[in-house]
Amino acid sequence: MTPEQIAALPKVVLHDHLDGGLRPSTVAELAARTGHRLPVDDPAELGDWFYAQANSGSLVAYLATFEHTLAVMQDAEGLARVAREAVLDLAADGVVYAEERFAPEQHQRGGLSLQQVVDAVRAGVTEGEAEARAAGREIRMNLLLCAMRHTDRAEEIAELALAHRDRGVAGFDIAGPEAGFPAQGMGATFARLRAARFPVTVHAGEAAGAESVDEAVEVGALRIGHGVRLVEDLHDDGAGGTRLGRLAHWVRDRRIALEVCPTSNLQTGAARSIATHPVTRLHRLGFAVTINTDNRLQSRTSLTAELHHLVQDAGWDIDDLYAVTVTAARHAFAHHDEREDLIRRVIEPGFTTPGRLHP
Numbered sequence: 522m523t524p525e526q527i528a529a530l531p532k533v534v535l536h537d538h539l540d541g542g543l544r545p546s547t548v549a550e551l552a553a554r555t556g557h558r559l560p561v562d563d564p565a566e567l568g569d570w571f572y573a574q575a576n577s578g579s580l581v582a583y584l585a586t587f588e589h590t591l592a593v594m595q596d597a598e599g600l601a602r603v604a605r606e607a608v609l610d611l612a613a614d615g616v617v618y619a620e621e622r623f624a625p626e627q628h629q630r631g632g633l634s635l636q637q638v639v640d641a642v643r644a645g646v647t648e649g650e651a652e653a654r655a656a657g658r659e660i661r662m663n664l665l666l667c668a669m670r671h672t673d674r675a676e677e678i679a680e681l682a683l684a685h686r687d688r689g690v691a692g693f694d695i696a697g698p699e700a701g702f703p704a705q706g707m708g709a710t711f712a713r714l715r716a717a718r719f720p721v722t723v724h725a726g727e728a729a730g731a732e733s734v735d736e737a738v739e740v741g742a743l744r745i746g747h748g749v750r751l752v753e754d755l756h757d758d759g760a761g762g763t764r765l766g767r768l769a770h771w772v773r774d775r776r777i778a779l780e781v782c783p784t785s786n787l788q789t790g791a792a793r794s795i796a797t798h799p800v801t802r803l804h805r806l807g808f809a810v811t812i813n814t815d816n817r818l819q820s821r822t823s824l825t826a827e828l829h830h831l832v833q834d835a836g837w838d839i840d841d842l843y844a845v846t847v848t849a850a851r852h853a854f855a856h857h858d859e860r861e862d863l864i865r866r867v868i869e870p871g872f873t874t875p876g877r878l879h880p
Contacts, residue, residue, distance in 0.1 A: 522832045522839065528825045530842065531617045531871035533849035533863075534813050535722075536746055536780035539623035539642065540590045541816025542607050545571065548818075551593035551602070559589060568821070575788050575819035583788060586819055595631035600638065601645035608649025612660040614823045617867050618853055621646070622665035622694050625681060626674050635681050639666070643689045659867065663691035663854060665722065668710070670695050670702035675710040683717055691854035692720040694746065699729035704736040711740040720854040722746055722780065727791050735768050738777065744811075744852060745772070748779040749791050752799040755806070763806060773808050778852035782815035783830060784822045795834040804841065811849040843872050 545568035552559050561567050571589075574582045594600050604621070611619050625638040633641070646662050653660050664685075668678040675695065682693045693714055695707060704711070704723055714721055723737035727747035731754045737745055745751075754766035765773065772779075781800045786792040792799060804810040812827050814820070831837040850864050 524829045527828050531868050532615050532824045533618045534824050535620045536813035543590050551599050557592040572821045597641035600641035604642045604645025605649040612653040612658040619662045624667040665692040665694045667694040667696045670697035675707040679710045694722050696724045699733045704740045715741050744778040746780045749799045776809045778809040780813050782813045784820040785815035795830045801835045812845050
């Protein structure tokens with residue numbers, strides 16, 4: 522399977538960060554407009570710089586890259602442009618449904634209110650969807666609002682998400698440092714969201730271990746952002762097979778989806794190679810695995826690239842790609858009838874059209 526064949530397939534991404542997917546040229550242009558100083562000005566060299574920093578093996582260096590993307594996303598014009606281009610770039614990669622996440626509290630340095638931040642992003646998404654449609658590419662994008670674990674604004678962000686329910690915002694997430702900031706610390710916020718029957722995903726099981734996944738499950742996460750360290754609860758059964766621990770059974774049995782981001786996991790040290798990445802083992806054991814991009818700029822990746830790496834290095838085939846695509850669609854924070862329509866009308870024909878690969 523070639524990258525071109527995979528690019529032609531309809532795809533679904535559930536874990537993609539708005540501030541991690543900017544075009545290098547956009548970062549350069551917005552920085553020039555706002556007066557923000559970049560490490561290098563040439564867009565091609567800037568793209569190389571982001572990728573090199575993210576691959577340096579230093580979490581500090583990796584996180585420092587976001588200071589430059591966030592710096593150019595502090596006004597409505599910049600936010601709308603970045604959101605519009607995210608839609609167009611994902612659509613060009615064959616993504617037909619996307620959930621884009623961002624933390625509104627990180628875009629207020631220029632004086633925007635939380636409401637203005639969301640309004641700007643929504644405007645950009647609407648424009649991008651219309652432009653993609655005019656170009657013959659169907660894509661729908663919903664937004665996920667993130668609260669940061671290490672700040673004290675979860676209630677505000679939850680209220681904001683609920684206010685935009687059914688108006689472009691489909692879910693709530695928490696991000697930031699796992700260690701020292703347990704999900705239970707936002708227990709009241711999660712209780713409120715459960716009472717409102719509002720979908721929740723939680724970053725967990727990347728920087729911290731399986732206990733972080735357990736905390737996410739406890740607060741009611743319907744999906745786990747990353748979640749790869751759930752493999753710590755998989756054990757040798759003594760007969761060449763695998764015995765699942767209580768948490769692993771619960772996650773698999775309840776079909777709590779894992780939003781796995783293979784390339785990003787290599788950069789942050791959650792995995793050593795694509796060939797040995799835990800995602801293949803989890804997928805083969807029947808967990809609800811989805812494949813995602815995380816930060817397309819820092820990882821210099823696309824969903825096509827992520828899937829091709831798995832085909833090339835981990836032995837995946839068309840059946841695996843079809844399975845994770847349908848799993849992602851069925852775990853999207855959209856209504857059941859919308860998800861099934863997407864599968865029936867777009868995904869299944871896209872995998873079975875004559876001249877393309879077949880599931």
